[in-house]
Structure formats: structure tokens, C-alpha cells
Amino acid sequence: MSSSHTAVQPDESAINALVVARHGDPFALLGPHAEGDRVCIRTYLPQALGVEVLRRGTEEPVATMEQDARFPGLFTAYLQTNEPYLLRIRWSSGIQVTEDPYSFGPLMGEMDIYLFAEGNHRNLGQSFGAQYMEIEGVQGVRFAVWAPNAKRVSVVGDFNAWDGRRHPMRARHPAGVWELFIPRLQPGEVYKYEILGPHGVLPLKADPMALATQMPPETGSVVAEPYDFHWNDAEWLAKRAERQGLSAPMSIYELHAGSWRREGGSEGRLYNWHELAEHLIPYIKELGFTHIELMPIMEHPFGGSWGYQLLSQFAPSARYGSPKDFAAFVDACHQADIGVILDWVPAHFPTDAHGLGEFDGTALYEYAHPFEGFHQDWDTYIYNLGRTEVHGFMLASGLHWLKHFHVDGLRVDAVASMLYRDYSRKDGEWIPNRYGGRENLEAIDFLRHLNDVVKVEAPGALVIAEESTAWPGVSRPTEVGGLGFAYKWNMGWMHDTLKYIAEDPVNRCYHHDKMTFGLVYAFSEHFVLPISHDEVVHGKRSLIDKMPGDRWQKFANLRAYLGFMWAHPGKKLLFMGAEFGQWREWSHDHELDWYLLSNYADHQGVHKLVADLNRIYRSEPALYEQDDRPDGFQWLIGDDYSNSVYAWLRWSHDREPLLVVANFTPVVRHGYRIGVPKDGQWQEIFNSDAEVYGGSNVGNGGGVLAEAVESHGEQSSVVLDLPPLGIVMLRPSR
Structure with missing residues (x-):
């Protein structure tokens, strides 16, 4: 028991404030207080029938507390000595024995x-x-x-x-x-x-x-159980920095935990973390992805927000089990050599009455002015990251997932909305910063601090920005003026290439530069190429349903587009369902349409193609080692508008080339000559038109011999048959 407080007998107004729950300092009245040579113990227990004071340890009675006739529920007793005690409380429902909460001194260090x-x-x-x-x-x-x-x-x-x-x-x-x-x-x-x-x-x-x-x-x-999880992922963590580095292959499968698969079918029970691990990990291994990315799994009140409007920045959602269950899921992924990235939202939070909004009756976590503190697009509050306590709250949240759950990366949602004070606002509806500009200086400081701290506190972990503007240096170090992120989602590449691939092949010649423009800035940041959940909802249609043409052409276009993506500089991210060509837009209320993969050869073909792309990607250093360097990419043909053909080389650190050729028309191009940097046999290691994927099997018989004929600035060249709506990759025979 803490030392008793010296106190005068409280006046009636103070007791009345306690009784009506308006007293701001209950310890001034309750608990033990020295009064002369005695100790007064006071407790307020509305509805209690009686209270006794017991000696702690032996539980022998020391005193019977008297109830104040003026204030029912207020009990007082006087002891001769200040000693640890218990309260035996008689309720109508039974007896409760407990220590007095008001007998303990200050708690927080x-x-x-x-x-x-x-x-x-x-x-x-x-x-x-x-x-x-x-x-x-x-x-x-x-x-x-x-x-x-x-x-x-x-x-x-x-x-x-x-x-x-x-x-x-x-x-x-x-x-x-x-x-x-x-x-x-x-x-x-x-x-x-x-x-x-x-x-x-x-x-x-x-x-x-x-x-x-x-x-x-x-x-x-x-109240959570004490966190005592025994981890088995030391080997993974020791190699994590290398596996997630700029020169490593990263292929990310994005999923929503509640709608990937369910027990009992489309509208069945949600899997818990243990069940998800049991089914998901073999699937990811089969497909060859290096990482999974989970849409937010922090507790959120409305499932329809997909987790992006969350209120519990430190608690995994109870929908899938306990915090310990989530730790076991991450541990199982790591033991299977699969990294785990979490979507994390420091930009805004929902307005639910039980949440953070006006938490103490004032704008505490959010800005007070609606031009700063209310997000019109999402009807949410905006974190006031300029307030030190809020800044620290969000910093600690990010570290919580990285350190205590061994998560390998945070994908920070809606960074663009954080960087600009006028984001999605009209003139006159935003407040400039202290210099009169549109930049949110407090949020910028927070993001830089977060990225610097993560490097120290969670070595090897990633922080990835979902940032859709041309803000410079998002993935550059803070010491040179950047924001310090490890990677940035390449939203421009995503928008341009999806617009191109949705065009009828007859019209693609007029949009040729949509596929080449990304290379103008491909090395200005460290990019992830994202085909995410946002691209397959709200009437945008699924990835395969964006494709033009009949069923065969839709599948051919999808295969070609995925091949283009995997051969393009940048790490890869693909949302669940796209790997087998789901027709339906994603819905958080239903599992994926797994029957398509079970029953249809063309869907199975896309699935196999993605697995092979991941296998080739991980085995060919030219496809990943120089993602962030111009030395890793060389155009051979970028201007064949009339044929909608593109050809380029990817180079490894050791200057080993890989040739990529894309034909985005349904016309077979026979005898198409392309310059190559080496003589000898070139092996065709990938063809998206292969019969095993559902294609027409137009190709080059497994390989071609380079001729000493100069072309495209190279001393040698190969003559290829380009499959319709297809991508081929070739490398010198080893």
C-alpha cells in the first residue's frame, strides 16, 4: 500500500462532486489518508450493501466501514496504523474481496x-x-x-x-x-x-x-493477455534486409484476409489466422510470391471500409483471432520464407462516436478546423500530426507492428492526402502552412521521422508509400531532402498501362507512349508496380474484364500484360484473384471465385503463367538486380507504333542480358528482326502464348540463333516469330 495522504476532512461540496462523478482528483478523497494520529480509509461504492477492511495477507477483519447517511455508497473507516489492506464488499449478487485501487500511488514512470x-x-x-x-x-x-x-x-x-x-x-x-x-x-x-x-x-x-x-x-x-509469443523466425529476420533490398526480387501478393477464402464457401465463416496460414502459405509457395501484403488488419468498426477507416492503431481485428494468433500467422509465413507487409493508415480516422474524434470533448487527435481536420472525400477526421502527442502516438503504432509482430513492412496509405493541405479541396477551403504554401509541413516531418526511426528500431523493415503525385524524393533518404521511404507505388505506370491495355488493339498505335512513358522516370524513385484492390472495385471491373476482345483475346491480353509487368523495372504487386483471371469485381463480403480455377483451363493457364513468371523472375538476376538503375534497362524498340511492338533488354549486375519482346496486337509477326548484344544461341525461356497457358503456341521452337547482322545499334540480331497478344523472353544459352 502506498503512503497515506495527509488530508483535511473533505467538505460537502467535494464529496458531492465525487458522488455525481464530477471530481477531477478522486485520490484526494478516496483511499488512505492520515488524519491526526489515525488513518482514514474512504471508498465510494454505489449500490454496495456493506464494506469491511481486512488485513492483507491474513484477511482478518480490521474494521467495519461506516456508510455516510447523506451520501449512500460513501464508506469510511479509521485505522490506528497505516498498513496494507483489503476491502470485503457485500453486493446483492455476492461478496467481493479486493485491494483498494485508491491505495496505490502514482503508477506511470x-x-x-x-x-x-x-x-x-x-x-x-x-x-x-x-x-x-x-x-x-x-x-x-x-x-x-x-x-x-x-x-x-x-x-x-x-x-x-x-x-x-x-x-x-x-x-x-x-x-x-x-x-x-x-x-x-x-x-x-x-x-x-x-x-x-x-x-x-x-x-x-x-x-x-x-x-x-x-x-x-x-x-x-x-484487456489483452500478456504478450509472451515464442518466435521461430530468427533465420528469416537475419536475412530480411538482404531479401528486401533494392537488388533483390520482390513479388507481392495483396489480399484481404476476410475475403480471400472462407470456411464453407463464398458467404461462409471468416478464417481465423491459423486457418488462413494453413491454406494461404502453400498457395503463395506454389505461386512463388516472395511477400504477401494484407489490407489493414487493425480493428475497424465498419467492414465496408476494408480496414482503411480504423480506430485501433495497436489491436489486430478480433474478426480473425487474438493478437497472439496474428503473431503465429506472421511466424508461420516467415518460416515458409514469405515476408509480411501490412497496409497502415496514419492519414485519417472515422468519426464513430466511440472513437478518437473529440476524444476528451475537444479536437485532440484531429485538427480543430474543418478545413484542416475533416476529410471530405472519406467523411473522416485527419490526424493532427503537428501535435507532439499525436505524432508520437502514430510513430509508436507503426513500430508496434514492426517490432512486436515482426512485420516486414508497412505500406502507408494515402500519403498524397497527407502531403498537401489542399488535397481534394477547392480554393478557399484549405488553410496554408506557416509560409503560405500548400505543403503539410507537420505530416512531412512525421513521415521523415517515421522512416528514420524504423531504420534504427526495425532493421531491414520496409516503409512503402502509396503516393500518387510527382512529389520529389519520396524514396530518397531524408538526409538529402527526401521523405525516406524504401519504395513508392508507381501509380502513374499503373494508370497509363491499364489505359493502354484496355484499348482495342486497332487503336493501340495511337496510345503507344502509354507503355513507354514509365521508363522516362522509372529510376527517379524506388518503385513498386501495383495492380492493387483499388483497380478492381467501384465499377472499374476486374483485371481480365478490362481487356478488350473475345474471351480468347481477353485471356491473351491479360497474360501479355502480366508478362509486361514482370519484365518491367520495379518490384511487383498483384491483387488476389488477378492471378487466375477472376471476372467479378472484388467484394469484401465474398470469397474469391475459386470454382473458376478448379473448372476452367484458361483460368488455370493464367494461374500457371503467374507461377512461371515468379519462378523466372526469381531465377533471372537481370529482371531484378538493377531495378533502380538505368544500367539495368535498354530500349531496343520503343517506337514501332504501327505494329504495337516493344523490345528491350534487362541487364544483371554481371552484364548478363535478357531480351523481352511484346506484341500487343492479335496479329502474328513473322520474321521480326531485333538486335541483340551477343552472338550464339538465344533460349526462349518464357512465352505468354504457350499452349500450357491457354495460348496458340506461336513461338520460336525454344530458341533462335543470333546472326551477325547489325540491327538496333547491336552487332548481332535474331529473327523472331512474335505471338499474337504475347510476350516472349529470351536469354543467351548458358
């Missing part, structure tokens, strides 16, 4: 509070929120929450009948942190915070730093 206020506490998930722990030999839960403008904060739950009078918290000034230790509370308890703001009591708030939550649509926070 001064350094924790200092670092939090400074915006540089990197382990908030292990210090704030609900922490199951032992204090003074007593097991229980320590709660800590930031609400600087609150007049009173209480923890409520089933354990106190959701009565905000029962467990008001201690304020730690000047940080605005409220804390309380509730003895004997166990993991699994549901709780929220009842907050008296400047203008009255707010709707009950979920814990911003909860480590676990109830299953939606329920909105309570849950």
Missing part, C-alpha cells in the same frame, strides 16, 4: 510521461492502455489514457456495472495522462472510458491504445 509528451515514446503499446501486470505484489490491470482537457475520466466495464462513479482515474499533470490500477482484474475484461469533457459527459470511448477489442459490431476494448 516519469520517463514514460516525459517521452509521451515529447512525442518520442516508441513503446506506447506496452505502457499506455490496459496493461495486465503486478504492482506491489498484486496482479491487476493498469489503465492509462491521454485526455488533457477532460475534467474527469473513469474506467468502466462489466466489472463495475459500467458505472463511471466507481473507478475515476488520477490525472498526471501537466501531461494530461489519466491512470488507475484496478486490482485482480483479468485479461479478457471489456472496458471503455467515460469522460467528462468541458461541455459534459461524452459517449463512452474505446481505448486509443487498446491491444485487443471486441468482435465488431461491438465496440469495447479488451
Whole structure:
């Protein structure tokens, strides 16, 4: 028990404020206080029938507490000595024996509070929120929450009948942190915070730093089990930096955990993390992807947001299991040599009443002015990253997933909306920065700080930007003025190439530069080529359904487009379903149309093609070693508009070439001459028109002999038959 407080007898107004749950300093009245040569113990337990004080350890009675006739529920007892005690509380439902929450002194360490206020506490998930722990030999839960403008904060739950009078918290000034230790509370308890703001009591708030939550649509926070997962991925982590480096192959399969596959079919039960691992990992291994990327799995109230409007920045969604279950999923992926990237959202959050909006009755996590703090496109609030505590909150969230769940990368959503104060706003509807410009200086500082800290705290982990503008240096180091991201999604390449491939082949000659323009800037950033979920929803149609022509041509176009993507500089990302040509747009409410893969040869052909592309990609250094360097790419033919033919070389570090030729018309091009840098036999290692993929099997008999005929600036050349709507890759025989 902490030292008793010296206090004068409280006046009636102070007690009345406690009784009506308006007292901001409950420890001034409750718990042990020295009064002369005695110790006064005071507790407020509405609806209690009686209370006794017991000696801690022996549980022998020490005193019977007297109930104040004026204030039912207020009990007082006087002891001769200051010693550890228990309360035996008689309720109508039974007897409760517990330590007094108000007998414990200040809980949070001064350094924790200092670092939090400074915006540089990197382990908030292990210090704030609900922490199951032992204090003074007593097991229980320590709660800590930031609400600087609150007049009173209480923890409520089933354990106190959701009565905000029962467990008001201690304020730690000047940080605005409220804390309380509730003895004997166990993991699994549901709780929220009842907050008296400047203008009255707010709707009950979920814990911003909860480590676990109830299953939606329920909105309570849950006291999490202590995190004691035993990891088996040391070998993976030791090699991670090399495997995720600029000169390594990275092929990412993006998926939504709730709609990839389900138990019992399209509208069946969601897989938990263990079931997902059991089914997904063999599938990823079969296809040869190096990584998976999960759409946000942090807890979010509305499934239709796909996780992008989330409220629990530290809690995996209860939809798929516990935090420990998610750790086991990541561990299983790593043991199978599969990296795990998470989509993460520091840009905005939803307006649900139980969430972060006006958390303490004021704009706390968000900007106060709607021109800064409200996102019109998504009806969400925008994080005020210029506030040190919010900056630190989001920094700690990112590190939480990387460090405590061993996640290999964060893909930061909606970076463009963070960088510009006028993003998606009309003139007169945005507030300039302090220099009068449109850049969001606070968000820029945050992103740079995040990227610098991740390099130190989670070596080898990636931070990837989904950024759709021409902001310079997104993936350049912060020390040279960049934002410091490891990679940037190449949205321009995605838009241009999808527009081209959707054109009727007759018209592609007029859009030829859509496929070449990406090479103008391909080495200005470290790029990921993304064909993501955003491209197969909201009426945009699935990837195969974007393709022109009859069924055969649609599949041929899809195969050619995927071949073009895999042969283009940049890491690869493909959204689930595209790997077998799903016709239907993606829906988060249904699993993928797996029957297509089971029953139709052309869908099976696309599936095999993706597996072979990944195999070739990982085995041919020319396709990945110099993704970020002009030395790794050489145009041979970029201007054959009339035939819609493209040809280029990819080069490895050791100057080993790989020839890529694409024909985006349904016409076979016989005898097409292309210059090559080496004499001798060139082996055809890939042909998207191969019969095994569902193609017409036009090709070059497995290889061709280079002739000493100069062409395209090279001393030698090969004469090829180019398949219709096809891509071929050749390399010198080894």
C-alpha cells in the first residue's frame, strides 16, 4: 500500500462532486489518508450493501466501514496504523474481496510521461492502455489514457456495472495522462472510458491504445493477455534486409484476409489466422510470391471500409483471432520464407462516436478546423500530426507492428492526402502552412521521422508509400531532402498501362507512349508496380474484364500484360484473384471465385503463367538486380507504333542480358528482326502464348540463333516469330 495522504476532512461540496462523478482528483478523497494520529480509509461504492477492511495477507477483519447517511455508497473507516489492506464488499449478487485501487500511488514512470509528451515514446503499446501486470505484489490491470482537457475520466466495464462513479482515474499533470490500477482484474475484461469533457459527459470511448477489442459490431476494448509469443523466425529476420533490398526480387501478393477464402464457401465463416496460414502459405509457395501484403488488419468498426477507416492503431481485428494468433500467422509465413507487409493508415480516422474524434470533448487527435481536420472525400477526421502527442502516438503504432509482430513492412496509405493541405479541396477551403504554401509541413516531418526511426528500431523493415503525385524524393533518404521511404507505388505506370491495355488493339498505335512513358522516370524513385484492390472495385471491373476482345483475346491480353509487368523495372504487386483471371469485381463480403480455377483451363493457364513468371523472375538476376538503375534497362524498340511492338533488354549486375519482346496486337509477326548484344544461341525461356497457358503456341521452337547482322545499334540480331497478344523472353544459352 502506498503512503497515506495527509488530508483535511473533505467538505460537502467535494464529496458531492465525487458522488455525481464530477471530481477531477478522486485520490484526494478516496483511499488512505492520515488524519491526526489515525488513518482514514474512504471508498465510494454505489449500490454496495456493506464494506469491511481486512488485513492483507491474513484477511482478518480490521474494521467495519461506516456508510455516510447523506451520501449512500460513501464508506469510511479509521485505522490506528497505516498498513496494507483489503476491502470485503457485500453486493446483492455476492461478496467481493479486493485491494483498494485508491491505495496505490502514482503508477506511470516519469520517463514514460516525459517521452509521451515529447512525442518520442516508441513503446506506447506496452505502457499506455490496459496493461495486465503486478504492482506491489498484486496482479491487476493498469489503465492509462491521454485526455488533457477532460475534467474527469473513469474506467468502466462489466466489472463495475459500467458505472463511471466507481473507478475515476488520477490525472498526471501537466501531461494530461489519466491512470488507475484496478486490482485482480483479468485479461479478457471489456472496458471503455467515460469522460467528462468541458461541455459534459461524452459517449463512452474505446481505448486509443487498446491491444485487443471486441468482435465488431461491438465496440469495447479488451484487456489483452500478456504478450509472451515464442518466435521461430530468427533465420528469416537475419536475412530480411538482404531479401528486401533494392537488388533483390520482390513479388507481392495483396489480399484481404476476410475475403480471400472462407470456411464453407463464398458467404461462409471468416478464417481465423491459423486457418488462413494453413491454406494461404502453400498457395503463395506454389505461386512463388516472395511477400504477401494484407489490407489493414487493425480493428475497424465498419467492414465496408476494408480496414482503411480504423480506430485501433495497436489491436489486430478480433474478426480473425487474438493478437497472439496474428503473431503465429506472421511466424508461420516467415518460416515458409514469405515476408509480411501490412497496409497502415496514419492519414485519417472515422468519426464513430466511440472513437478518437473529440476524444476528451475537444479536437485532440484531429485538427480543430474543418478545413484542416475533416476529410471530405472519406467523411473522416485527419490526424493532427503537428501535435507532439499525436505524432508520437502514430510513430509508436507503426513500430508496434514492426517490432512486436515482426512485420516486414508497412505500406502507408494515402500519403498524397497527407502531403498537401489542399488535397481534394477547392480554393478557399484549405488553410496554408506557416509560409503560405500548400505543403503539410507537420505530416512531412512525421513521415521523415517515421522512416528514420524504423531504420534504427526495425532493421531491414520496409516503409512503402502509396503516393500518387510527382512529389520529389519520396524514396530518397531524408538526409538529402527526401521523405525516406524504401519504395513508392508507381501509380502513374499503373494508370497509363491499364489505359493502354484496355484499348482495342486497332487503336493501340495511337496510345503507344502509354507503355513507354514509365521508363522516362522509372529510376527517379524506388518503385513498386501495383495492380492493387483499388483497380478492381467501384465499377472499374476486374483485371481480365478490362481487356478488350473475345474471351480468347481477353485471356491473351491479360497474360501479355502480366508478362509486361514482370519484365518491367520495379518490384511487383498483384491483387488476389488477378492471378487466375477472376471476372467479378472484388467484394469484401465474398470469397474469391475459386470454382473458376478448379473448372476452367484458361483460368488455370493464367494461374500457371503467374507461377512461371515468379519462378523466372526469381531465377533471372537481370529482371531484378538493377531495378533502380538505368544500367539495368535498354530500349531496343520503343517506337514501332504501327505494329504495337516493344523490345528491350534487362541487364544483371554481371552484364548478363535478357531480351523481352511484346506484341500487343492479335496479329502474328513473322520474321521480326531485333538486335541483340551477343552472338550464339538465344533460349526462349518464357512465352505468354504457350499452349500450357491457354495460348496458340506461336513461338520460336525454344530458341533462335543470333546472326551477325547489325540491327538496333547491336552487332548481332535474331529473327523472331512474335505471338499474337504475347510476350516472349529470351536469354543467351548458358
